[in-house]
Amino acid sequence: MRILQLLNHTRRLNGHVHAAVDLACAQAKLGHSVAMASGGGDFDALLAANGVETRLVNQERRPATLVKGLGVLYRLVRDWKADVVHAHMMTSAVLAWPICKSLGIPLVTTVHNEFEKGSILMGLGTRVVAVSAAVGQSMQKRGISKSRLSVVLNGTIGSARFEGKDRTPRRLESPAIIFVGGQHPRKGIPDLLAAFNIVHNKNPATRLYVLGDGPYLDTYVNQASTMECGSAVTFMGAQDDPFPFLLGADIFVLPSHADPAPLVLSEAREAGCAIVATDVDGIPELLEGGKAGILVPARDPLRLAEALCTLVENAEALQEWRNKSQFNIEQLRIERVARQTLEVYAVARRQIRGQSSEPV
Incomplete structure (x- = not known):
């Protein structure tokens, strides 16, 4: 499977980043083609050393930068031929949503901190991953259908970091x-x-x-x-x-x-x-x-x-x-996290294929 992970950046001391980097490296270790698109940061060398391609997409929250980033990301998703796009931050999810819609590619989002005001935007995903059952329940209360939610509990043992x-x-x-x-x-x-x-x-x-x-x-x-x-x-x-x-x-x-x-x-x-x-x-x-x-x-x-x-x-x-x-x-163990997330991707891909086969 060709998996494009999205982060605003790859800097240290951020739990979202640590979890996404761990996941990308573990998926590559399982034999999948994985790329990380972000604004760059401390973990780029580690990603590359673990077989994860790194691509620069500036996602700073400035209008001109975001418009340019949207174009860069569209070309990356199209030309890299991603099977699934996985966004871990709100800006990444918002940028990826119209691209995935237009290209017919599933967008998976992970809710790391549901208490953030904008976390409802992670509901743009074809499938929404909650990092604990408690987060899943919270997102349901905020309007995300249970049928689109999957719980994949965090874990770090065996992390490439x-x-x-x-x-x-x-x-x-x-x-x-x-x-x-x-x-x-x-x-x-x-x-x-x-x-x-x-x-x-x-x-x-x-x-x-x-x-x-x-x-x-x-x-x-x-x-x-x-x-x-x-x-x-x-x-x-x-x-x-x-x-x-x-x-x-x-x-x-x-x-x-x-x-x-x-x-x-x-x-x-x-x-x-x-x-x-x-x-x-x-x-x-x-x-x-x-x-x-x-x-x-x-x-x-x-x-x-x-x-x-x-x-x-x-x-x-x-x-x-x-x-x-x-x-x-x-x-x-991070391998368990990676395998369960791959199962979510499979469901999302089937969902997209089912939608595309439905009569207009």
Whole structure:
């Protein structure tokens, strides 16, 4: 199959990009012809090294640029003879829709963050992929027919992004609790700091490591500095590869208020961390309904602190939940994601062929 993947860009530290790059490389490894059309970025060399063609299509949201990009993309889809076009971002989906319509090619879209206002535009796809069942349900409420939706749960194990990377655990002071993610309100970092303050007061040796960047980083750094636990909190900024830090940690914590299907949970489970996360959106699906990690209510620092204390204060409980993180972990392999997505393409192609054969 000839698969054209579409992204606005291929820069690091963006979950949409990571998921699409992982998918493209995995599909190429399965023997398909895959190209990535985007504005370019950090992952172009990795894509090329994994047999994925890279094509430049500038999709910056400026009228003249988009008009030009539409023409470039039309010629690419036509001349490259794509069997299916897969868009991962709203701009890409909007540009691809009229092209796919005119050429009779299925457009598949993936909804990575359904809470974004414009995510309803992903409904332009012949088939719409939701990265968790929770996202699928949300999109149905927003008007996308269940008959056009397919759920393909995220997974990262075996990703080309991690091949050949250093897997030496970083030395962190133990017991080490780690958070990896964007510094945004929806990630619940103030709740984490409030919970950690309780944990640290009861267990002074405990340390919290916060990895990630974002517009609220300075706010959270300042908040931590005013708390009793401040000296035990280390903000480490964005890391190209957080996996060695996860390997060096005891507990991974994700206190999100909203999170469709965070890739980092797959990485934390692969690293063998005990996991505490909030019971929202796609998080329970990635933790096997609580069999692979402890689920707590969102926006509840006290319950979060209780779960963390259970692990910090009880070595047997900590090891038990480390072991539980491996439950059914094969489901988080990128090859499974790639194969299920190929099945979605097959359905979309049959759907397009059925439409073209219908009498006018």
